[in-house]
Amino acid sequence: MGGKQDEDEAFGKPVQYDPSFRGPIKNRSCTDVICCILFLLFILGYIVVGIVAWMYGDPRQVLYPRNSTGAYCGIGENKDKPYLLYFNIFSCILATNIITVAENGLQCPTPQVCVSSCPETSWTVAENQFWQTVGEVFYTKNRNFCLPGVPQDMQVFKSLQQELCPSFLLPSTPALGRCFPWSNVTPPELPGITGNISQGISGLIDSLNARDISVKIFEDFAQSWYWILVALGVALVLSLLFILLLRLVAGPLVLVLILGVLGVLAYGIYYCWEEYRVLRDKGASISQLGFTTNISAYQSVKETWLVALIVLAVLEGILLLMLLFLRQRIRIAIALLTEASKAVGHMMSTMFYPLVTFVLLLICIAYWAVTALYLATSGQPQYVLWAPNASSPNCEKVGVNTSCDPMAQTMNSSCPGLMCVFQGYLSTGPAQRSLFNLQIYAVVGLFWTLNWVLALGQCVLAGAFASFYWALHKPRDIPTFPLSSAFVRTLRYHTGSLAFGALILTLVQIARVILEYIDHKLRGVQNPIARCIMCCFKCCLWCLEKFIKFLNRNAYIMIAIYGKNFCVSAKNAFMLLMRNIVRVVVLDKVTDLLLFFGKLLVVGGVGVLSFFFFSGRIQGLSKAFENPHLNYYWLPIMTSIVGAYVIASGFFSVFGMCVDTLFLCFLEDLERNDGSVDRPYYMSKALLKILGKKNEVPQANKKRKK
Numbered sequence: 261m262g263g264k265q266d267e268d269e270a271f272g273k274p275v276q277y278d279p280s281f282r283g284p285i286k287n288r289s290c291t292d293v294i295c296c297i298l299f300l301l302f303i304l305g306y307i308v309v310g311i312v313a314w315m316y317g318d319p320r321q322v323l324y325p326r327n328s329t330g331a332y333c334g335i336g337e338n339k340d341k342p343y344l345l346y347f348n349i350f351s352c353i354l355a356t357n358i359i360t361v362a363e364n365g366l367q368c369p370t371p372q373v374c375v376s377s378c379p380e381t382s383w384t385v386a387e388n389q390f391w392q393t394v395g396e397v398f399y400t401k402n403r404n405f406c407l408p409g410v411p412q413d414m415q416v417f418k419s420l421q422q423e424l425c426p427s428f429l430l431p432s433t434p435a436l437g438r439c440f441p442w443s444n445v446t447p448p449e450l451p452g453i454t455g456n457i458s459q460g461i462s463g464l465i466d467s468l469n470a471r472d473i474s475v476k477i478f479e480d481f482a483q484s485w486y487w488i489l490v491a492l493g494v495a496l497v498l499s500l501l502f503i504l505l506l507r508l509v510a511g512p513l514v515l516v517l518i519l520g521v522l523g524v525l526a527y528g529i530y531y532c533w534e535e536y537r538v539l540r541d542k543g544a545s546i547s548q549l550g551f552t553t554n555i556s557a558y559q560s561v562k563e564t565w566l567v568a569l570i571v572l573a574v575l576e577g578i579l580l581l582m583l584l585f586l587r588q589r590i591r592i593a594i595a596l597l598t599e600a601s602k603a604v605g606h607m608m609s610t611m612f613y614p615l616v617t618f619v620l621l622l623i624c625i626a627y628w629a630v631t632a633l634y635l636a637t638s639g640q641p642q643y644v645l646w647a648p649n650a651s652s653p654n655c656e657k658v659g660v661n662t663s664c665d666p667m668a669q670t671m672n673s674s675c676p677g678l679m680c681v682f683q684g685y686l687s688t689g690p691a692q693r694s695l696f697n698l699q700i701y702a703v704v705g706l707f708w709t710l711n712w713v714l715a716l717g718q719c720v721l722a723g724a725f726a727s728f729y730w731a732l733h734k735p736r737d738i739p740t741f742p743l744s745s746a747f748v749r750t751l752r753y754h755t756g757s758l759a760f761g762a763l764i765l766t767l768v769q770i771a772r773v774i775l776e777y778i779d780h781k782l783r784g785v786q787n788p789i790a791r792c793i794m795c796c797f798k799c800c801l802w803c804l805e806k807f808i809k810f811l812n813r814n815a816y817i818m819i820a821i822y823g824k825n826f827c828v829s830a831k832n833a834f835m836l837l838m839r840n841i842v843r844v845v846v847l848d849k850v851t852d853l854l855l856f857f858g859k860l861l862v863v864g865g866v867g868v869l870s871f872f873f874f875s876g877r878i879q880g881l882s883k884a885f886e887n888p889h890l891n892y893y894w895l896p897i898m899t900s901i902v903g904a905y906v907i908a909s910g911f912f913s914v915f916g917m918c919v920d921t922l923f924l925c926f927l928e929d930l931e932r933n934d935g936s937v938d939r940p941y942y943m944s945k946a947l948l949k950i951l952g953k954k955n956e957v958p959q960a961n962k963k964r965k966k
Contacts, residue, residue: 274931283730288823296756306705317634333374341374347426378432378439390417484896495904499911507601525576532569593850595946600918603728614910617717628706711762723820729925757826761812866904870897
């Protein structure tokens with residue numbers, strides 16, 4: 261007796277009866293105030309980081325190309341000139357590889373000018389044009405490709421000598437805001453580099469071919485966006501129908517799923533036995549094969565199929581034993597699933613609350629992305645003097661590679677081709693010196709705010725569904741606006757508790773990110789032992805993250821009901837679950853199986869319909885329902901599948917939160933009440949029938965009236 265009692269009290273004492281308890285407590289106070297203040301101060305600092313990034317950053321450095329004078333193409337004075345033309349693009353193609361050029365912002369040691377359109381035909385300055393004027397050769401022939409401010413009466417020879425105008429033009433196409441020559445163009449005769457031009461053009465175009473693909477992708481989305489919305493609408497309807505199906509036939513549906521799993525395992529056992537029987541007499545053994553990295557070679561070994569047969573048989577036996585000995589708890593899980601579908605049906609607004617969570621998550625991600633972009637472009641551009649032949653006698657005294665101002669007037673110099681070119685972005689300055697720390701702060705802010713938004717959604721839904729369970733007469737006693745009341749209550753009193761739980765999860769996630777980064781950097785130099793240790797650390801952190809998510813989820817449910825701080829709520833939830841560990845495992849697995857089947861039904865149905873429609877395999881449709889002509893028909897199919905998965909996950913996450921909330925309430929109901937006149941159960945009649953209990957609610961009501 262004493263040992264049994266000590267064992268029960270190892271996970272805390274059962275909840276005591278409280279006659280004043282009628283569901284989520286309304287008279288509550290603020291919890292985890294210190295963490296709330298810390299979170300608000302952190303958000304304030306996050307806003308300051310965004311302001312600093314906005315003050316020092318300039319995303320135009322990424323979005324728009326710069327010409328040789330430092331002006332942007334496509335905005336400001338160059339609004340009508342969105343493309344950048346390189347006078348001699350081969351000076352950067354032949355000097356280094358395309359990867360280096362891309363890392364330097366596609367800047368080359370050659371004059372660059374903003375143009376309204378890229379050249380369409382090949383052209384080279386003829387010998388008889390050297391002594392003509394720039395106006396005659398360029399401007400009157402609609403070749404407006406010289407640097408701004410070049411006088412029309414200047415001789416072409418001098419303009420070419422000072423690199424004020426291009427000596428040749430190639431038919432080009434705009435890509436990433438820059439004019440790149442076609443790969444099949446016939447190159448002009450340029451001394452010393454003619455043989456390498458074609459190779460340089462091909463490599464450049466191959467590296468930037470994504471521009472063409474992006475245009476086709478945009479065209480496909482423009483042609484099929486309304487059909488994608490139709491597919492997402494089908495996903496929404498299928499999700500609602502599945503939840504309605506759970507309300508009507510939850511028991512048979514769970515039974516079909518369990519029998520389906522048993523059938524799949526039985527077929528696997530049969531297949532493994534057939535393969536083992538065939539290889540038993542004439543197949544090779546594991547001793548003959550030895551160790552090999554060719555995994556497919558093990559398919560011809562009889563021991564492989566024997567091991568698979570034993571594993572599947574063990575799983576089949578465990579599942580059958582669970583059905584035999586845990587059938588009562590499976591019935592409870594089915595009844596709770598039915599009750600959850602009823603709760604969702606009475607509060608349909610909860611099904612659309614994931615839209616609020618999605619918008620808040622989108623705001624958090626967008627703010628971080630903009631802040632990171634501004635921080636990454638916070639350096640000031642640096643320009644230096646450059647000359648094609650810096651070692652010539654006339655250029656040694658000029659000071660090549662010294663700083664210069666690209667907006668200043670062109671200097672008269674004896675060094676041919678001397679110009680002020682872009683070199684890079686300065687890393688000095690108050691924002692640049694702390695750039696790494698600011699980026700780390702922004703990443704922590706991203707994780708913390710995302711986890712807080714998810715915690716807010718869980719706590720709000722838990723408060724709404726708890727008010728449903730603890731209503732003695734449903735739906736009469738359910739509050740008028742349970743979701744909005746839970747939302748206001750959570751924000752007003754429990755911001756600190758949500759921030760506390762989100763912070764714990766954030767620290768674990770940051771640790772995982774750091775570990776992944778270290779593993780990526782040291783992957784080439786690690787020995788097998790180090791890789792094994794790293795894998796163990798990663799596995800442990802993954803398990804820790806999953807456990808913290810599970811603990812936080814149940815803690816938020818207790819916070820929504822009782823309004824206590826995070827630590828007390830997490831402790832009470834954990835103790836309550838440990839006192840009913842078998843029921844927890846059964847309900848968790850049954851729920852996971854149902855939600856997996858629901859997602860498979862929604863995503864698979866939308867995917868199949870999208871495939872047959874967008875690939876044109878559905879014949880006989882009217883003209884209004886014909887599939888659009890697409891470049892890549894798989895693109896809207898994948899978009900529809902991903903969108904259907906997001907919609908199904910949003911709906912079923914609400915349903916899963918409802919099941920978890922009702923389950924904790926059910927466990928407390930069993931401990932708090934006994935079904936007597938003074939302590940009636942709040943659970944449904946189906947649960948009372950399964951448990952073999954009676955509830956004297958009418959007598960209790962009479963006593964209350966007296």
